[in-house]
Amino acid sequence: MTKPIVEYKDVHKSFGETEVLKGIDLDIFPAEKIAIIGPSGSGKTTIIRMLMTLEEPTAGDIIVDGRNLWKMKKHGKMVEADEKHLRSIRGDIGMVFQHFNLFPHMTILENCMTAPINVKGENKKEVEQRSIEMLERVGLGDKIHNFPSQLSGGQKQRVAMARALVMRPKIMLFDEVTSALDPELVGEVLEVIRDIAKNDDMAMVLVTHEMDFALDIADKVLFLDDGVIAEEGTASDVIEHSENPRVQEFLSRFRS
Amino acid sequence: MNYWSFERFFEAWPYILKGLHITVGVTISAFLFAAVFGLVWAILRRVENKQLNFIITWVMEFIRSTPPLVQLFFIYYAWPVIPVVGVTLSPFVSAVVGLGLHFSTYIGEIYRSGIESVGKGQWEAATALNFSTLDKWRKIILPQAFPPTIPMLGNYFIIMFKEVPLASTIGVTGILHMANSFGSTHFNLIEALTIVGIIFLALSYPAAVLIKKLEVKLNTRFDKNADIKPIE
Amino acid sequence: MEAILNISQELGRGLWVTISILIASALLAYLIGFIAGLSRLSKNIFIQKFTGLYIEIFRGTSLIVQLFWLYYAIPMLFGINLGSNWVIGVIAIGLNYGAYLSEVVRGSVEAVDSGQTEAAVALNMSSYQKMRYIILPQAVRMMLPEFGNYTIQMLKGTALVSLISLSDILYYGNILRSSNLSQAPLIYLVVLGFYFILALPLIFLTRKAEDVSKKGVAN
Numbered sequence: 001m002t003k004p005i006v007e008y009k010d011v012h013k014s015f016g017e018t019e020v021l022k023g024i025d026l027d028i029f030p031a032e033k034i035a036i037i038g039p040s041g042s043g044k045t046t047i048i049r050m051l052m053t054l055e056e057p058t059a060g061d062i063i064v065d066g067r068n069l070w071k072m073k074k075h076g077k078m079v080e081a082d083e084k085h086l087r088s089i090r091g092d093i094g095m096v097f098q099h100f101n102l103f104p105h106m107t108i109l110e111n112c113m114t115a116p117i118n119v120k121g122e123n124k125k126e127v128e129q130r131s132i133e134m135l136e137r138v139g140l141g142d143k144i145h146n147f148p149s150q151l152s153g154g155q156k157q158r159v160a161m162a163r164a165l166v167m168r169p170k171i172m173l174f175d176e177v178t179s180a181l182d183p184e185l186v187g188e189v190l191e192v193i194r195d196i197a198k199n200d201d202m203a204m205v206l207v208t209h210e211m212d213f214a215l216d217i218a219d220k221v222l223f224l225d226d227g228v229i230a231e232e233g234t235a236s237d238v239i240e241h242s243e244n245p246r247v248q249e250f251l252s253r254f255r256s
Numbered sequence: 257m258n259y260w261s262f263e264r265f266f267e268a269w270p271y272i273l274k275g276l277h278i279t280v281g282v283t284i285s286a287f288l289f290a291a292v293f294g295l296v297w298a299i300l301r302r303v304e305n306k307q308l309n310f311i312i313t314w315v316m317e318f319i320r321s322t323p324p325l326v327q328l329f330f331i332y333y334a335w336p337v338i339p340v341v342g343v344t345l346s347p348f349v350s351a352v353v354g355l356g357l358h359f360s361t362y363i364g365e366i367y368r369s370g371i372e373s374v375g376k377g378q379w380e381a382a383t384a385l386n387f388s389t390l391d392k393w394r395k396i397i398l399p400q401a402f403p404p405t406i407p408m409l410g411n412y413f414i415i416m417f418k419e420v421p422l423a424s425t426i427g428v429t430g431i432l433h434m435a436n437s438f439g440s441t442h443f444n445l446i447e448a449l450t451i452v453g454i455i456f457l458a459l460s461y462p463a464a465v466l467i468k469k470l471e472v473k474l475n476t477r478f479d480k481n482a483d484i485k486p487i488e
Numbered sequence: 489m490e491a492i493l494n495i496s497q498e499l500g501r502g503l504w505v506t507i508s509i510l511i512a513s514a515l516l517a518y519l520i521g522f523i524a525g526l527s528r529l530s531k532n533i534f535i536q537k538f539t540g541l542y543i544e545i546f547r548g549t550s551l552i553v554q555l556f557w558l559y560y561a562i563p564m565l566f567g568i569n570l571g572s573n574w575v576i577g578v579i580a581i582g583l584n585y586g587a588y589l590s591e592v593v594r595g596s597v598e599a600v601d602s603g604q605t606e607a608a609v610a611l612n613m614s615s616y617q618k619m620r621y622i623i624l625p626q627a628v629r630m631m632l633p634e635f636g637n638y639t640i641q642m643l644k645g646t647a648l649v650s651l652i653s654l655s656d657i658l659y660y661g662n663i664l665r666s667s668n669l670s671q672a673p674l675i676y677l678v679v680l681g682f683y684f685i686l687a688l689p690l691i692f693l694t695r696k697a698e699d700v701s702k703k704g705v706a707n
């Protein structure tokens with residue numbers, strides 16, 4: 001039995017008075033593809049944002065490769081993690097955002113190259129080659145010198161994936177990456193994710209509303225409802241054969 | 257009261273223009289002072305301590321909403337007689353410090369608006385790519401925050417240029433001072449003041465047009481919210 | 489403490505001149521701002537260019553230069569002393585900030601979404617009705633914060649009238665200083681305090697205007 005690369009242990013998260021996550025326990029194994037589904041406001045996005053260190057959990061632990069993400073040992077006591085500690089773990093994780101968040105002042109090639117060079121201190125020539133390959137892989141090899149503002153939403157999102165991939169993360173997070181796209185552009189983005197899922201051995205966590213897609217690529221599907229994992233199983237178990245009325249009600253909205 | 261004399265009008269030009277380098281010199285120096293001090297305000301405004309932030313905000317508000325003329329008088333007349341810290345400053349330096357300090361509060365807000373114009377998503381993307389705090393600022397935030405502020409800074413440069421004649425009241429020998437001195441010896445103030453007006457207009461109007469053009473150019477080159485325009 | 493009271497008492501004698509000039513010049517500037525701002529949008533090319541010239545001249549030069557110029561020019565142009573320096577101060581500040589405000593008015597009207605005009609046309613409104621019921625009510629909301637900001641600028645500008653020997657707050661401050669130089673720091677601090685207290689209501693009104701301007705405007 002392999003060890004999980006990420007473990008959530010009774011993780012809670014509140015924003016002010018409202019508790020968004022009410023105790024999440026979750027293991028993510030290397031190369032595992034997980035889809036998180038559920039109604040909006042159920043806390044799906046918050047789960048992955050905490051792993052990306054964009055939100056701090058209110059209680060509980062997130063363990064990444066044996067290291068506690070949000071806590072560290074100092075003088076024999078466990079204290080809140082500082083930036084240095086977070087940075088040492090964050091390198092294993094990559095994220096693609098709903099609104100792309102490309103850097104508008106850089107060409108798309110520079111978008112891909114800036115982090116490997118400035119953060120990891122890698123060789124520029126090598127990074128450039130790798131970035132071009134990655135941009136070719138997502139179908140944008142002919143646009144490497146364009147600025148993000150010159151691209152369509154689907155193209156931007158493919159750049160964002162290339163940018164995350166050149167960092168060679170062990171875990172990739174996808175935060176509703178097709179929700180901000182025009183319907184006709186969704187397909188090209190899903191195609192790239194499918195390609196990554198089939199050919200790369202990193203773990204992937206997708207927050208998504210694309211049920212057919214989740215069914216196709218996910219090893220495991222979580223149904224999140226009201227801050228707890230209400231249903232968990234293989235994609236087919238949850239999406240096709242769930243007996244949970246909440247799941248059925250939720251899914252009925254996607255069937256026309 | 258004399259009537260308009262073209263003879264005097266042309267005679268006054270070379271005399272008044274002798275003060276131009278002082279006016280421009282005060283403008284540039286005061287602007288640089290404000291640009292640097294504005295940075296201090298912008299940083300101070302990011303202080304997280306609530307009480308301290310409150311105080312800083314209101315000190316800025318105080319400097320900003322009281323007359324620069326009084327502030328000039330304070331620095332020129334009052335500063336030297338303050339015990340311990342008081343020093344006598346020349347009219348030129350007083351003007352640079354007085355106007356520079358006054359406008360630094362505006363420029364600090366320009367910096368702040370520039371930083372705030374960079375969306376939250378940019379910070380998050382930089383975090384997700386594991387940038388250090390310093391690199392986040394250097395590579396991601398400031399390169400985006402600064403360009404949109406350039407036209408605003410340019411506008412404040414022009415505004416400050418037009419405020420510089422206030423310094424004639426503490427004896428800075430810029431063009432207004434020269435005009436007053438020409439006018440009072442020859443009793444042709446109106447001609448002299450008209451020349452000052454023409455000089456200001458001749459310099460500030462083209463500068464404003466230039467900045468407008470720059471603004472349009474920057475907007476098209478650098479619009480984060482530019483409509484999605486697929487190329488081909 | 490007593491010194492502050494004494495200084496305040498003396499400065500108080502100039503309070504009314506400062507306030508009355510502020511109110512009069514602000515009203516004048518608002519009026520000019522609307523007239524010139526809407527004139528800029530006129531289809532009549534002559535009106536448009538003429539107001540454009542006025543705006544550029546007054547925005548392109550300094551208030552202090554305009555004040556001095558009018559101070560000497562008005563008696564010369566009219567051959568008589570037109571009323572008083574008070575009137576000259578009001579006219580100078582009003583004309584100067586009227587030019588700035590006209591750009592605010594023009595900008596706000598232009599900023600009202602073109603969809604609003606289209607909706608008004610679709611409802612068969614005349615161009616007057618469109619302006620009166622649809623465009624201006626939204627534009628005015630957008631203008632409010634800038635009007636507030638410029639009113640604070642005008643308050644600061646009123647200090648200049650002491651230079652044409654009007655006895656405002658600063659004028660009395662300067663007199664106090666010349667008789668007692670060692671007290672200069674305190675005197676000018678109190679002067680600044682006076683202006684700040686006058687500015688406070690304007691600051692709060694401006695902040696309120698910012699809230700108002702965010703509501704009830706199509707975007």
